[in-house]
Amino acid sequence: xxxxxxxxxxxxxxxxxxxxxxxxxxxxxxxxxxxxxxxxxxxxxxxxxxxxxxxxxxxxxxxxxxxxxxxxxxxxxxxxxxxxxx
Amino acid sequence: xxxxxxxxxxxxxxxxxxxxxxxxxxxxxxxxxxxxxxxxxxxxxxxxxxxxxxxxxxxxxxxxxxxxxxxxxxxxxxxxxxxxxxxxxxxxxxxxxxxxxxxxxxxxxxxxxxxxxxxxxxxxxxxxxxxxxxxxxxxxxxxxxxxxxxxxxxxxxxxxxxxxxxxxxxxxxxxxxxxxxxxxxxxxxxxxxxxxxxxxxxxxxxxxxxxxxxxxxxxxxxxxxxxxxxxxxxxxxxxxxxxxxxxxxxxxxxxxxxxxxxxxxxxxxxxxxxxxxxxxxxxxxxxxxxxxxxxxxxxxxxxxxxxxxxxxxxxxxxxxxxxxxxxxxxxxxxxxxxxxxxxxxxxxxxxxxxxxxxxxxxxxxxxxxxxxxxxxxxxxxxxxxxxxxxxxxxxxxxxxx
Numbered sequence: 001x002x003x004x005x006x007x008x009x010x011x012x013x014x015x016x017x018x019x020x021x022x023x024x025x026x027x028x029x030x031x032x033x034x035x036x037x038x039x040x041x042x043x044x045x046x047x048x049x050x051x052x053x054x055x056x057x058x059x060x061x062x063x064x065x066x067x068x069x070x071x072x073x074x075x076x077x078x079x080x081x082x083x084x085x086x
Numbered sequence: 087x088x089x090x091x092x093x094x095x096x097x098x099x100x101x102x103x104x105x106x107x108x109x110x111x112x113x114x115x116x117x118x119x120x121x122x123x124x125x126x127x128x129x130x131x132x133x134x135x136x137x138x139x140x141x142x143x144x145x146x147x148x149x150x151x152x153x154x155x156x157x158x159x160x161x162x163x164x165x166x167x168x169x170x171x172x173x174x175x176x177x178x179x180x181x182x183x184x185x186x187x188x189x190x191x192x193x194x195x196x197x198x199x200x201x202x203x204x205x206x207x208x209x210x211x212x213x214x215x216x217x218x219x220x221x222x223x224x225x226x227x228x229x230x231x232x233x234x235x236x237x238x239x240x241x242x243x244x245x246x247x248x249x250x251x252x253x254x255x256x257x258x259x260x261x262x263x264x265x266x267x268x269x270x271x272x273x274x275x276x277x278x279x280x281x282x283x284x285x286x287x288x289x290x291x292x293x294x295x296x297x298x299x300x301x302x303x304x305x306x307x308x309x310x311x312x313x314x315x316x317x318x319x320x321x322x323x324x325x326x327x328x329x330x331x332x333x334x335x336x337x338x339x340x341x342x343x344x345x346x347x348x349x350x351x352x353x354x355x356x357x358x359x360x361x362x363x364x365x366x367x368x369x370x371x372x373x374x375x376x377x378x379x380x381x382x383x384x385x386x387x388x389x390x391x392x393x394x395x396x397x398x399x400x401x402x403x404x405x406x407x408x409x410x411x412x413x414x415x416x417x418x419x420x421x422x423x424x425x426x427x428x429x430x431x432x433x434x435x436x437x438x439x440x441x442x443x444x445x446x447x448x449x450x451x452x453x454x455x456x457x458x459x460x461x462x463x464x465x466x467x468x469x470x471x472x473x474x475x476x477x478x479x480x481x482x483x484x485x486x487x
Contacts, residue, residue, distance in 0.1 A: 048307075
């Protein structure tokens with residue numbers, strides 16, 4: 001299905017999207033500064049994430065983007081995506 | 087039965103985690119026991135397929151600290167492995183696992199079996215024929231160039247593929263592909279760099295790049311690397327499709343299995359070549375060990391007096407005739423999106439009824455390991471080695487009663 005490329009996910013939208021894509025299973029009240037690694041964002045999930053991010057926002061995340069700091073929380077991940085879409 | 091044929095109280099088919107536990111347990115109770123294994127060492131998935139974690143040993147719990155679910159053989163194996171590796175249980179997400187080293191597991195299995203005077207291990211052997219009588223089982227055990235006639239009063243099928251059902255001509259079932267769990271492919275890698283979380287995440291990005299560039303097969307998506315506990319040694323794990331699509335895969339078909347092994351090695355080779363071009367940290371690393379065989383997660387299993395279901399595992403049901411506890415969440419690996427874990431309500435353990443080890447309507451036969459009587463979803467929990475030790479031990483005990 002063709003999905004329109006959208007920019008600027010908020011951290012909360014990102015949490016919903018991670019759940020919808022089946023990349024992570026986050027509780028409905030997962031905080032915007034919650035620990036994504038602790039919630040299961042390991043190297044395997046990150047591979048799915050990169051592919052899904054490209055599908056949705058049309059941006060390519062490379063190995064250098066995939067740092068612990070960038071992937072730490074919904075806030076940091078959303079800001080990485082926003083930065084790359086600009 | 088010919089006078090010259092060897093006679094045993096019990097024969098155990100398959101020397102993986104369940105068969106090892108069953109045979110050692112039975113021999114310790116004084117039974118003259120034969121353990122038949124098709125490869126040159128015992129341990130099955132934990133050795134020949136290089137699966138390097140014992141899952142299902144511990145209860146699910148929120149609190150820190152791993153608590154063994156089943157006493158007895160599981161406890162003994164766990165303490166022997168911890169003594170060998172110096173590595174205790176680890177919390178990974180919501181589960182506790184015990185990292186194990188396949189090389190140590192081979193040695194531990196040797197030592198445990200040699201210690202039992204009443205236990206005879208027959209390596210490089212398969213059951214090629216069997217007949218049932220009122221007294222028990224007449225088996226033909228064959229190596230590459232020999233055929234031996236054996237009599238066993240009781241039989242345990244710990245083959246993982248319900249091979250006794252094949253020889254009897256029925257009694258077992260298999261989930262229909264594409265629901266079948268995808269096989270694993272684990273290989274050893276020598277790597278100088280320290281495999282910390284940052285390096286693993288960066289590597290994930292390199293893999294995605296490699297797949298997009300067409301340099302490595304799609305099967306490489308989802309590959310994981312884990313330090314073995316030995317300096318410079320890493321285990322890499324892939325999930326394979328097993329054919330053009332998952333629906334083409336049958337774990338009982340040697341043509342399929344051949345393609346599976348080839349695709350595992352092809353993907354592994356391409357991945358390591360690609361990573362060496364991506365990063366200085368990977369340059370100079372190499373594949374140090376192939377598995378004897380790909381890791382089959384799900385295959386044919388018996389239809390027993392009881393059939394454990396996914397609903398029962400989800401609810402954490404308990405039974406008056408339970409022989410062990412299953413604690414691993416139902417781990418589904420049906421598609422390329424990686425594992426999906428379904429946890430039971432309130433992290434409850436599930437009882438495994440004795441009836442799951444009793445093939446329906448066949449006397450003097452028990453079953454242990456991943457081919458006990460369970461539906462597809464429940465099998466996704468009970469297949470792990472920690473639980474196989476427990477069902478093996480229980481079968482070894484039940485078969486002698």
